[in-house]
Amino acid sequence: MKKKLQVEAICKGTVIDHIPAGQGAKILRRLQLLDSELRITVGFNLPSEQLGLKDILKVENRLFTTKEANELSLFAPTATINVIEDYEVTRKFPMSTPDVLEGGFDCPNSNCISHNEPVEACFRVRKQDDDIRLKCKYCEKSFSKDIVAGI
Amino acid sequence: MAIPSLYQKDIISIADLSREEMELIVATAEKLKHTPRPDLLQNKVIASCFFEASTRTRLSFETAVLRLGGTLIGFDNGGNTSLAKKGETLADSMQVIGSYSDAVVMRHPQEGAARLASEFTKSPIINGGDGSNQHPTQTLLDLFSIYESQGKLEGLKIAFVGDLKYGRTVHSLAQACARFNCEFYLLAPDALSMPDYLLAELDEQGVKYQCVESMEEVIPLVDIIYMTRVQKERFDETEYKHIASRYILNAEMLTEAKDNLKVLHPLPRVDEINVDVDKTPYAYYFQQAENGVYARMALLALVLTEGSI
């Protein structure tokens, strides 16, 4: 018997699944920053065997680069990113935490030189206990990833 | 092992320097202190760009350039320059200034300014302070003063006293000394204790340190006391009066000190070191300030000279 899908299937695109419940909103925000035109189907607090509750995001007609996938994994290390073609999963991104995060995020330090200059903020990524810390290449201040993501 | 060289390197952050590079700088500072080299930087133009006024640091750098025979261009307060008035980016300003000069010394009120400048400038950048972030030449002159007064850097016992939370000089000196297996004693009011992230770094590197309650208990143990100022602004008045007295050093307290003990302070001091300490053999803060010139001479010489000095 085929299980009924909890969120409507997409023909082509990317499904980010197994996001711990509550983290989906962060990833959604990040996706919208990446591209505000994206067509996204959202499922929050769905039952999950592994996680109890999970969030799921389905992004139509958009494939992520490895760099983008790694950035998303910062927010939900347990999530899986599946590439969908013709309703089938054709590829899974291996999730890994990137060493460096470039562009996309602003440095939370308002006195950091990166804000008013022709450069993109750039962070060195370091795991610390349960948290992921991001250290700005310019001001050398270190922040929890949630602060950098503005959540 | 490769001989360390700082030729054409940017000096932005103490974390970028290896132990060997720090030793090279200290050894070069000592050489230049005892053997003047008034023509080492002949025909070199050094830009001194102070986007924020800092009289001590600027005079120390400019003295260093002149003592080595270099020529200076620059400005002492960015607010007065046409750069600030015309709204040019720092990236553009520094690219142009870098193309005029052989090396650039810069101080800027924003964190990360020196790192950014180094990405847009061909000439090496020497960071003279970027906001609350780094001030590597202060750390190098501290290291030189410790070396000079103790004959070594390895395995010393160092007490840090006062504001250990906001004092960036303390943070980077502790990071530097950690590479030389020094042991630390930390004495600060609760509200100004060493930040957790720094203690975590020290733990990671296996550095020995302990928090102590009074100066009296560490004075007989240590080789260096590094004093900093507990700023009045950080407390209300009655609280300050109560607290500050515990972080003031006077000559009488030093009777139990080891012969080799030296007291350092980044200056300016207000009242945290009583003037009666000045006449004791332990006072070293004025030599330390003078050493700022030699440490900066060493950096300029190493960054601008290809061979050995």
Ligand SMILES: [Zn+2]
């Ligand atoms: Zn920053």
